[in-house]
Amino acid sequence: MHENAEVSVFEVNIRFIGGLLAAFYLSGQEMFKLKAVQLAEKLLPAFNTPTGIPWAIVNLKSGVGRNWGWASAGSSILAEFGTLHMEFVHLTYLTGNPAYYQKVMHIRKLLAKMDRPNGLYPNYLNPRTGRWGQHHTSVGGLGDSFYEYLLKAWLMSDKTDTEARKTYDDAIEAIERHLIRKSNGGLTFIGEWKNGHLERKMGHLACFAGGMFALGADGSPDDKAGHWLQLGAEIAHTCHESYDRTVVKLGPEAFKFDSGLEAVAVRQNEKYYILRPEVIETYWYMWRFTHDPKYRQWGWEAAQAIDKYCRVSGGFSGMKDVYSSNPTYDDVQQSFFLAETLKYLYLLFSNDDLMSFESWVFNTEAHPLPVLHLGNITLQGSEPAQQ
Numbered sequence: 001m002h003e004n005a006e007v008s009v010f011e012v013n014i015r016f017i018g019g020l021l022a023a024f025y026l027s028g029q030e031m032f033k034l035k036a037v038q039l040a041e042k043l044l045p046a047f048n049t050p051t052g053i054p055w056a057i058v059n060l061k062s063g064v065g066r067n068w069g070w071a072s073a074g075s076s077i078l079a080e081f082g083t084l085h086m087e088f089v090h091l092t093y094l095t096g097n098p099a100y101y102q103k104v105m106h107i108r109k110l111l112a113k114m115d116r117p118n119g120l121y122p123n124y125l126n127p128r129t130g131r132w133g134q135h136h137t138s139v140g141g142l143g144d145s146f147y148e149y150l151l152k153a154w155l156m157s158d159k160t161d162t163e164a165r166k167t168y169d170d171a172i173e174a175i176e177r178h179l180i181r182k183s184n185g186g187l188t189f190i191g192e193w194k195n196g197h198l199e200r201k202m203g204h205l206a207c208f209a210g211g212m213f214a215l216g217a218d219g220s221p222d223d224k225a226g227h228w229l230q231l232g233a234e235i236a237h238t239c240h241e242s243y244d245r246t247v248v249k250l251g252p253e254a255f256k257f258d259s260g261l262e263a264v265a266v267r268q269n270e271k272y273y274i275l276r277p278e279v280i281e282t283y284w285y286m287w288r289f290t291h292d293p294k295y296r297q298w299g300w301e302a303a304q305a306i307d308k309y310c311r312v313s314g315g316f317s318g319m320k321d322v323y324s325s326n327p328t329y330d331d332v333q334q335s336f337f338l339a340e341t342l343k344y345l346y347l348l349f350s351n352d353d354l355m356s357f358e359s360w361v362f363n364t365e366a367h368p369l370p371v372l373h374l375g376n377i378t379l380q381g382s383e384p385a386q387q
């Protein structure tokens with residue numbers, strides 16, 4: 001932990017802190033809580049920026065932060081600084097130290113004050129100036145879990161965090177208006193917004209949104225629960241098509257809806273599958289809310305395909321081309337394969353009372369955190385922030 005090494009604030013939070021917190025809640029062993037808190041302390045220096053929007057990367061020893069070289073104009077990434085809320089609220093809840101809660105609430109307040117082009121949140125925000133970078137908006141990579149955490153902040157608060165719910169509702173309304181379209185062949189997809197132009201391409205990552213729309217349906221304004229559940233089902237269908245239209249029956253990293261193409265990858269470097277969970281995640285949520293057996297059938301197809309094409313002698317591997325029956329492996333078993341893909345498959349074939357939605361909310365890495373029944377407890381606390 002005192003290594004002179006740089007880490008991603010987002011990755012450490014969703015995988016390690018989220019995983020340790022879930023391990024603590026599930027086992028009751030203090031050691032997991034202690035480790036989560038020690039790790040979180042190491043991330044706090046990342047928030048020492050002129051705006052309080054954290055750097056993407058922090059050095060565990062020196063506390064010096066920086067951003068990814070590829071990010072627009074030195075920006076931090078929406079899906080990274082916007083995916084800390086659940087874990088940080090739990091850290092304050094468990095320790096009584098208000099610092100974590102204050103950090104993520106500060107991010108929320110700052111975002112609430114900013115102008116949004118067409119009501120959309122760009123993926124890039126400069127932590128020095130507090131200005132947006134390029135006006136790119138995505139429900140896939142670079143944007144995805146920001147929207148997920150707005151909804152889950154509300155669910156995790158036992159639906160008392162109505163500010164989070166309203167922010168989520170406004171965000172997905174703008175997304176539906178500007179990013180969601182139906183293809184000529186009748187497939188609903190979520191495109192990417194780039195400087196006023198809609199790119200008719202959907203990433204595998206964006207497939208999680210089907211589950212998110214279903215999870216958020218109950219509690220949506222204007223009696224639109226049925227509408228959001230239906231949209232969730234349409235996204236699930238489209239993402240299943242992206243799997244079904246391949247040779248191996250596992251979907252590509254990104255697929256297009258353009259010039260006669262429907263739900264297929266075009267570029268060679270978008271044809272890979274790296275054991276990602278989002279499509280199976282959406283099947284699980286859709287199953288829970290509808291009990292339509294097709295979701296279990298689709299999940300089983302994916303499980304069989306993973307077993308057939310991704311199993312290698314040392315475990316499971318990603319593959320480079322889902323349109324080839326002779327897979328070339330990338331020789332990596334991503335950590336989200338166990339944390340998410342297999343967990344969501346397991347849950348898809350389990351009863352609804354296993355990790356019920358009344359009691360648990362899954363972080364973006366599928367680590368379950370309990371719903372907090374705070375009653376009159378205020379998280380701001382009275383103790384000074386420790387830094």
Ligand code: DMJ
Nearest residue numbers: 145205276277336364365
């Ligand atoms: C996971 O690490 C998380 O779900 C993240 O939010 C984005 N997707 C990857 C796995 O594909």
